[in-house]
Amino acid sequence: MNNIPTNFPLFGQTITVQFFDDLVNKKNALGLCHYMANEIHLQSPNEEFCVEQIEQTFWHEYSHMIFWKAGFQKLADKEKLIDVFGSLLHQSIMAIHDNLNERNGTGEREDEDYYEELEDDEEDASEITDDELMKLAS
Numbered sequence: 001m002n003n004i005p006t007n008f009p010l011f012g013q014t015i016t017v018q019f020f021d022d023l024v025n026k027k028n029a030l031g032l033c034h035y036m037a038n039e040i041h042l043q044s045p046n047e048e049f050c051v052e053q054i055e056q057t058f059w060h061e062y063s064h065m066i067f068w069k070a071g072f073q074k075l076a077d078k079e080k081l082i083d084v085f086g087s088l089l090h091q092s093i094m095a096i097h098d099n100l101n102e103r104n105g106t107g108e109r110e111d112e113d114y115y116e117e118l119e120d121d122e123e124d125a126s127e128i129t130d131d132e133l134m135k136l137a138s
């Protein structure tokens with residue numbers, strides 16, 4: 001599994017992300033950004049290129065796309081800027097993703113405990129026999 005979306009919205013348009021087994025061989029690139037087609041093409045991860053490398057490439061191509069679509073076409077061609085910007089986005093978003101998963105995971109566990117306690121109370125109540133009820137009532 002990877003942390004790359006199959007598509008994402010940008011300025012009211014949908015950008016699709018497609019994987020190719022032979023992108024490196026055919027285009028000599030791990031990723032390509034097709035501005036007019038609203039597509040990002042990525043090399044599929046394999047023995048040579050690991051998932052993290054392709055995720056970083058996604059964020060690189062994503063950065064090309066947002067600069068270009070935002071109207072900064074000249075900046076979209078500055079490879080060094082795009083690479084640093086994409087790497088920072090990659091690092092930051094993965095850290096935020098982990099942080100939210102950690103927080104939400106804890107929240108879910110707390111909720112589950114709460115509902116389990118409620119169910120336990122219901123079970124206890126239903127296990128009280130008529131004799132016990134009479135004793136409690138007296």
Ligand SMILES: [Zn+2]
Pocket residue numbers: 060064079082
């Ligand atoms: Zn590039």
